[in-house]
Amino acid sequence: MNQKELKEFLDEKVIQYNNQDFIESDPVQIPHLFSQKEDIEIAGFLSASIAWGNRKMIIKNSHKMMELMGNTPYDFVMSHSEDNLADLETFVHRTFNGKDFGGFIKGLKHIYQNHNGLEAVFAKNQEKDSLQKSISEFKKIFFETDHLARTQKHISDPLNNSAAKRINMYLRWMVRQDTKGVDLGIWKSISPAVLSCPLDVHSGNVARKLGILERKQNDAKALAELDKKLRKMDAADPVKYDFALFGLGVFEGF
Template identity: 75%
Template sequence: MDFNELKFFLDEKVELYNNPNFIESDPIQIPHLFTLKEDIEIAGFLSATIAWGNRKMIIKNSHRMIQLMGNSPYDFVMSHQDYQLEELQHFVHRTFNGQDFISFIKGLQHIYKNHDGLENVFHKHQDENSMQKSIHEFKKIFFEIDHQDRTQKHISDPLNNSAAKRINMFLRWMIRQDNKGVDLGIWKNISPSLLSCPLDVHSGNVARKLGLLMRKQNDGKALLELDTKLRELDKNDPVKYDFALFGLGVFENF
């Protein structure tokens, strides 16, 4: 396919998958349960954090996290008692365990109490070209609380050559707003043009087949290569093509 054919093909696939039907099979359904900005942010951040592995299990365990927080994420983060944190000890999703969950609650409380919330931290540290430096700074601030070293692996650092798939997905959820009903678009101070594609095995394989990605590993260098191509297709909203790449990989076995 030449450039115009590729753009037409991918734009069609974006239209096919970027609609409310997408929500029922995706972890983005978790933040959609809420209307309060902080509830949406926290539910989105936690469900994106455990978004690897079987999608049904991701969704099941994300709902479990919210239930353990009394279905009021922001209130729980800001007002929990010690005994309530102890009830999180038995939570497990793959390598994310109860102690990690407790550290994440404390990290979130630190962000909201001392740094004016999640949006402010990411907005404050963005640069002109991407959100990767912002993610790096966010991770440093998030882990200013006491925590086990092992917990840090659950937030990737793109400046260490990670594709940071899960946190880039979270940022897509919070920042993209196209009135299609999927991405929530509640953060108004960050441009969607700065977003990076949530690069995973599905989107990576499809991108290679379409000639959008040459690098074999799904790492930070591959993400930069893919982002560059997607910005050529749409400089204002490059990560809308995540719907096309993911849909082609997961639903069409492209």
Template identity: 70%
Template sequence: MTQNELRDFLNEKAELYNRPDFIESDPIQIPHLFTQKEDIEIAGFLAATIAWGNRKMIINSAHKIIDRMGNSPYDFVMSHRESDLDKLDDFVHRTFNASDLKTFLKGLRHIYQNHGGMEAVFEQHQSEHSMQPAISAFKKIFFEIDHQERTHKHISDPLNNSAAKRINMYLRWMARKDNKGVDLGIWKNIPMHKLSCPLDVHSGNVARKLGLLSRKQNDAKALWELDTALRHLDPNDPVKYDFALFGLGVFEKF
């Protein structure tokens, strides 16, 4: 397949899956429940944080979090008292437990109270060509609060060679803008060309079969290789191809 043929093929697949009915079976449905910017940001971040494993389980767990926050994520984050967190005691999603969730809510409050909010942190620490340094900076700022060491693992650090799949997915949700109705695109000052593909088992395997990726591990080096290839195909909106890679892997078993 020539590069032009590959581009046409992936454009076709991206168009196929980047449409509103994709939302019904994807965790992105959680931030779509809201209209206020901060509610969207918080709901999206929490949903993305637990986005590994069975997708139905992810969605169910995310709904449980939102329900326990009274369906008002920003208000709960900013106004909760310590006793309000008791309603979270029975929450668990795989290795993300109630203690982790309580820490995340406190970390979010720290971000909004002391650092201008989620968008501000990522905007201030973006590099010229990439959001990966901003993810690393965000993790440091997020965990300026008191926290258990075990909770650290739930935010990946690309500068420690992680592909940071979940938080790159979150950035796609928040910053990618098109007219398809899937990605929310509410962040205005992060250019789409800096976004990275959420690299996981499915997208990685499809990318290797298509010759977009040669590295065997799904790590930061592989993400850089895949990003480079996708930016050749579309310099302005490379992560639209996440829809193609994901759809080919999950829905078509490519």
């Protein structure tokens, strides 16, 4: 396929997968449960943070997280007691356990109490074509509170050459202005043009087969390479192609 044909093919796949049907099999359904801004962004952040492995298990455990917080995530974050955190200790998703969950609650309270919320932290350090510095700075601020060293591994740092798939997916949910109702687009201080594709094994493999990614590892350098190609196809909304790449990989075995 030449460049024009490739863009047309991927644009068709975006239309095929970027619709309401996508929600029922994706963890993006979790923030859709809420209407208050802070509830949406906290629910999204926590569910994106455990978004690796089996998708059904991710969704099931994300629902469990919400239940453990009484389905009022912002209120729980801001008014929790040590006893409330102890109640979270039964939680486990792969290597993310109840202690990590408690550490995340403390980090979130710190962000809202001292840094004007999640959107403000990510918006503060954005660059003209990237949010990767924003992610790195967010991680520093998030872990200014008391936490276990092991918990830090659950937030990736792009400046340490991570593709930071889960947090880039979260940013897509919060920032992208989606007319189809999948991404929530509640953050207005960040442009969708600076978003990065949530690069994982599925999207990476499809991108290589289509010739829009050469680097073999799914790391920050591969992400920068893929972002550059996707921005040439749509400078205003490059990460819409995540739906095409992910859909081709997961649903079509491309």
